[in-house]
Amino acid sequence: xxxxxxxxxxxxxxxxxxxxxxxxxxxxxxxxxxxxxxxxxxxxxxxxxxxxxxxxxxxxxxxxxxxxxxxxxxxxxxxxxxxxxxxxxxxxxxxxxxxxxxxxxxxxxxxxxxxxxxxxxxxxxxxxxxxxxxxxxxxxxxxxxxxxxxxxxxxxxxxxxxxxxxxxxxxxxxxxxxxxxxxxxxxxxxxxxxxxxxxxxxxxxxxxxxxxxxxxxxxxxxxxxxxxxxxxxxxxxxxxxxxxxxxxxxxxxxxxxxxxxxxxxxxxxxxxxxxxxxxxxxxxxxxxxxxxxxxxxxxxxxxxxxxxxxxxxxxxxxxxxxxxxxxxxxxxxxxxxxxxxxxxxxxxxxxxxxxxxxxxxxxxxxxxxxxxxxxxxxxxxxxx
Numbered sequence: 001x002x003x004x005x006x007x008x009x010x011x012x013x014x015x016x017x018x019x020x021x022x023x024x025x026x027x028x029x030x031x032x033x034x035x036x037x038x039x040x041x042x043x044x045x046x047x048x049x050x051x052x053x054x055x056x057x058x059x060x061x062x063x064x065x066x067x068x069x070x071x072x073x074x075x076x077x078x079x080x081x082x083x084x085x086x087x088x089x090x091x092x093x094x095x096x097x098x099x100x101x102x103x104x105x106x107x108x109x110x111x112x113x114x115x116x117x118x119x120x121x122x123x124x125x126x127x128x129x130x131x132x133x134x135x136x137x138x139x140x141x142x143x144x145x146x147x148x149x150x151x152x153x154x155x156x157x158x159x160x161x162x163x164x165x166x167x168x169x170x171x172x173x174x175x176x177x178x179x180x181x182x183x184x185x186x187x188x189x190x191x192x193x194x195x196x197x198x199x200x201x202x203x204x205x206x207x208x209x210x211x212x213x214x215x216x217x218x219x220x221x222x223x224x225x226x227x228x229x230x231x232x233x234x235x236x237x238x239x240x241x242x243x244x245x246x247x248x249x250x251x252x253x254x255x256x257x258x259x260x261x262x263x264x265x266x267x268x269x270x271x272x273x274x275x276x277x278x279x280x281x282x283x284x285x286x287x288x289x290x291x292x293x294x295x296x297x298x299x300x301x302x303x304x305x306x307x308x309x310x311x312x313x314x315x316x317x318x319x320x321x322x323x324x325x326x327x328x329x330x331x332x333x334x335x336x337x338x339x340x341x342x343x344x345x346x347x348x349x350x351x352x353x354x355x356x357x358x359x360x361x362x363x364x365x366x367x368x369x370x371x372x373x374x375x376x377x378x379x380x381x382x383x384x
Contacts, residue, residue, distance in 0.1 A: 045342035046328070046363070046380040050096040053088055055377040057367045060112035061352035062120050064142050067092060069354055069362055070100070070120060072140070073107040078350075079373030081129030083108040087140070087147070090364075090379070092356050097379075101146035104138055111162035113170050115190050118142055121150070121170055123188070124157045126178070133158040133177050137188070137195075150193040154186050161210035163218050165242050171198070171218055173240070176206040181226040185240070185247070199246040203236050209260040213280045214268040217241050221272055222253060222260035233258030237278070237285075250283045263300040263308045265333050273300050273310055273331065289337040292329055295322060299353035300331075301361050303384045307332050309341070309361050312349045314370070324349040324368050328382070346378055359384055 052071065059074025072087035083106035088097045103122060110125025123137040135156040138147045153172065160175025160182070172195075173185035183204040186195045201220070208223030221237035233256035238247045255275050262271040270278040274296075276285040298312025308331040314322040326347040331338050344363065351366030361382040367375045 043383055046344045046382050048345050049362070049379050049381050050090070050094075051377040052090075052097045052364060052379060053099050053377070054084065054086055055375040056084055056365045057350040057375040058108050059084070059352055059365055060110065060122070061354045061362075061364060062112045062114055063354045063356070064089075064114065064120070065118040066142055067357050068142070069356070069364075070112070070140060070142075071352065071364055072103060072112060072122060073110060073125065074365065074375075075108050075129065076375055077373045078129075078367050078370070078375060082106070083125070083127050083129075083131070089145075090362060092358065092360075092362070101140070101144075103147045104149055105134065105136055107134075109133075109158035111160060111172070113162045113164055115139075115164065115170070116168050117190065119190075121162075121188060121190070122147070123153060123162060123170075123172060124160060124175065126158050130178070132156070133175070139193075151188075151195055153188075153195050154197050155182065155184050157182055159206040161208055161220060163210050163212050165212065165218070166216045167242065169242075171240060171242070173210070173218075173220060174201055174205045174208055174223065176226050179226065179229050180204070181206045181224065181231075199240070199244075201247050202238055202249050203234060205234055205236075207259060208234075209262050209270075209272060211262075211264045211270045213239075213270070215280060217280075219250075219270055219278060219280070221270075221278065222257035224258040231258065232256075251278075251285055253285055254287065259296045261297050261300045261310075261312075263302045265302065265308070266306040267333065269333070271300065271308055271331060271333070273297060273308070277333075277336075286336075288331070289335075291338050292327075292340060297329075298349055298351055298366070299363070301353045301355050303355065303361070304359045305384050306334065307384070309353070309382055309384075310338075311344065311353055311363055312351045312366060314349050322370055323347070324366070324370065342382075345380055346376060348376055351376075356381075 056074035069090040085106040107125030120140040133156040135153040157175030170188040181204040183201040205223035218240040224231040235253040235256040274291040310329040326344040348366030364379040
C-alpha cells in the first residue's frame with residue numbers, strides 16, 4: 001500500500017449540489033461509482049481527452065501562463081515506488097500531450113509553484129516513495145521547454161507546502177525528512193535564485209494544506225506530526241505573516257486531519273474538504289455540511305462557478321482494501337453542502353487536477369488500484 005506521504009501540489013488548487021446531501025455511516029458504506037461518465041462532455045460530466053505519454057501518479061500539475069498544463073515527476077508504479085524525472089505538456093486546444101524537457105532529478109512528494117515570470121519552481125521531494133528527501137530545486141522555462149538547476153533549499157524536505165507570496169517570493173514550510181516532520185520554513189527569491197530561512201512553524205507537520213489569504217498572509221492547517229516514523233494527525237492551524245517572518249497559532253479544526261485537501265474559496269475563505277472552512281476575518285472555522293462518506297481524497301479544484309470539484313477518492317468498506325473510486329463530489333459554498341456529480345471514466349486516486357482557462361478541469365493520471373502497482377496515463381476533462 002502506498003505510504004501516505006502526500007504530494008502538496010494538489011492539496012489546494014488556485015491555479016479552485018445542492019440537490020441532495022447523502023448522510024451515511026462510514027463503517028460499511030462503499031463510495032460507489034456515482035453518476036455517469038460520458039465521452040460527449042455534457043455539463044456536470046467527465047469526458048476522455050488525450051492520454052499522457054507516461055503513466056504516473058502523485059505527480060505535480062501546473063497551469064502555465066501560456067494556457068498549457070505542465071505535469072512532472074511522480075511515480076510510474078506504486079509497487080516499485082521509483083520516481084520519474086520526465087515531464088510533459090497538455091495543450092487544451094488540441095487535447096494532446098507532448099513530451100518536454102526532463103528534470104535533473106526524479107521526484108515525488110515535491111512541490112511545483114508558478115512564478116510571476118511564468119517559470120515553474122520545483123523543489124524537494126524524493127527519488128522514491130521511501131527514499132531520502134532532497135534539498136535541490138530547479139526551474140522550468142516554458143519558452144525553452146527545459147529545466148535548469150537553481151539554488152537548493154537550506155533543508156531537504158518532502159511533503160512540504162509551497163505558496164507564492166504577494167512579493168513574488170515562495171514560502172516553503174514543514175514537510176518531513178522521511179522519519180520526522182519539520183517545523184522549519186524558508187523563502188525562495190526568484191531574483192537571486194537563493195533560499196533564506198524564515199520563522200519556524202509552531203508545530204512540526206507534513207502533508208498540510210496551505211493557502212495564500214487575501215490579506216497576504218498564509219494559512220496552514222492539519223497534516224501530520226511524524227516522529228521516528230510514527231505520526232499523529234493534527235487539528236492545529238497557524239498563519240504566517242510575511243512582514244514579520246513569523247507564524248502564529250490560530251483556531252484549530254474540530255477534527256484532526258492528517259491528509260487534508262481543500263481550496264481557497266471565491267470569497268477568500270479556505271475549505272478543508274470533508275470538515276470545515278476557515279474565515280480569515282474572524283480566525284474561525286465553520287463546519288461544512290455532511291460529507292458523502294469518502295475516507296479521503298486527492299484533489300480540490302475551485303471552479304469558475306464558485307463550487308469546488310473534489311476527486312481521487314478511495315472506497316470505504318469492510319474488506320474492500322480502500323479501492324479507488326471514480327466518484328466526484330461538488331462542494332457548493334453558497335449552501336455549504338456536498339453532493340455527487342458525474343463519475344469519472346476511470347477510478348483513480350493520487351491523481352492531479354487543474355482548472356483550465358475555459359473553465360473545464362483537467363484530471364490526469366493516478367492509480368486505480370492500491371495494491372497492484374499500475375498507474376494511469378489517461379486524462380479527463382470535467383465540464384461544470
